[in-house]
Amino acid sequence: MPEPVQRDCNIHSYRCDKANLRRLKQVTDLRLIGQGRTADIFEYSQGKIIKLYKKDFPAEAINQELVVSGLACSLGIRTPEPFGHTQLDGRDGLIFQRISGVSLLSLFIKKPWTIPKYSKLLANLHAEIHTYEAAELNRRQKQVLCEYIQQAPLLTEQEKEKIIRYTEKLPDGNKLCHGDFHPDNVMFDGGYWIVDWMTGMSGNPAGDAARTVILLSVGSMPDGTPAPIKLFVQFLRNKLKAAYIKEYLRVTGHDYSTIDEWILPAAAARLVEWIPKDEKDELLSIIRARLKTLI
Numbered sequence: 001m002p003e004p005v006q007r008d009c010n011i012h013s014y015r016c017d018k019a020n021l022r023r024l025k026q027v028t029d030l031r032l033i034g035q036g037r038t039a040d041i042f043e044y045s046q047g048k049i050i051k052l053y054k055k056d057f058p059a060e061a062i063n064q065e066l067v068v069s070g071l072a073c074s075l076g077i078r079t080p081e082p083f084g085h086t087q088l089d090g091r092d093g094l095i096f097q098r099i100s101g102v103s104l105l106s107l108f109i110k111k112p113w114t115i116p117k118y119s120k121l122l123a124n125l126h127a128e129i130h131t132y133e134a135a136e137l138n139r140r141q142k143q144v145l146c147e148y149i150q151q152a153p154l155l156t157e158q159e160k161e162k163i164i165r166y167t168e169k170l171p172d173g174n175k176l177c178h179g180d181f182h183p184d185n186v187m188f189d190g191g192y193w194i195v196d197w198m199t200g201m202s203g204n205p206a207g208d209a210a211r212t213v214i215l216l217s218v219g220s221m222p223d224g225t226p227a228p229i230k231l232f233v234q235f236l237r238n239k240l241k242a243a244y245i246k247e248y249l250r251v252t253g254h255d256y257s258t259i260d261e262w263i264l265p266a267a268a269a270r271l272v273e274w275i276p277k278d279e280k281d282e283l284l285s286i287i288r289a290r291l292k293t294l295i
């Protein structure tokens, strides 16, 4: 298991780098170094980046990311230290310690032969996160899942009701869950760093692992991707998923059935996200196959 690092992550003691803000009046002054679905990542100042959210991104979610990142950091989990909130060009931003490495996803794309090694690392990091208690977090896994399922498009009211009733009966937990743990949210620079804690919550680790299994199982490729490439990517993704599951179960001593029972709500909740139609259809077939087995 990787060793936790002890750091003082007091985000409240941070003062915005005012001199820097005076100099940097607009986004075009900054160099883009990363992009995700919610935000663009820019170089900010020596050793720091700014995660600049899309315009009108909900403030509550940004604050959530600051709070959970601060908690993870203070627990000794290897995550970029959060320094605080600021605004640039009318967009909200959070300032973090800069990591000079690359994401595990880009490493997998460039060097697919590293997949067996780093998928084990992925599983170990996830299992380590799950050793920490996080009862203080407001977001509770089952509550979050049920809210999303309630809003999920493409499901009938009756299907939603059935899945919510099923979810409510699943075993509760109060461990730290990342909520979106996948290879693009882990960076590697010789050491490893877990980023993107916006979806962090307290809950049952098996539910968090089920979300990862869904993310590693279902994913569409852009239209026009040649069939051999699609097959190759699918092959690599299956390898990654199998190695992640095997190692996660080995380290935690759990049985796959504990993760499997969370697949239904994890798949249904994902329907609320901005994902391509093909991916939603794939999720729907997983959901409907499982619904058939419920009494």
Ligand SMILES: Nc1ncnc2c1ncn2[C@@H]1O[C@H](COP(=O)(O)OP(=O)(O)O)[C@@H](O)[C@H]1O
Residues within 6 Å of the ligand: 033, 034, 035, 036, 037, 038, 039, 040, 041, 049, 051, 080, 096, 097, 098, 099, 100, 102, 103, 184, 185, 187, 195, 196, 198
């Ligand atoms: N502290 C950081 N230092 C350097 N690069 C980062 C840092 N945080 C994120 N990145 C890069 O930016 C990408 C997107 O960041 P992330 O926080 O995951 O945003 P999103 O919520 O939009 O997915 C990451 O996959 C990573 O490549």
Ligand SMILES: [Mg+2]
Residues within 6 Å of the ligand: 036, 037, 184, 185, 196
């Ligand atoms: Mg991300």
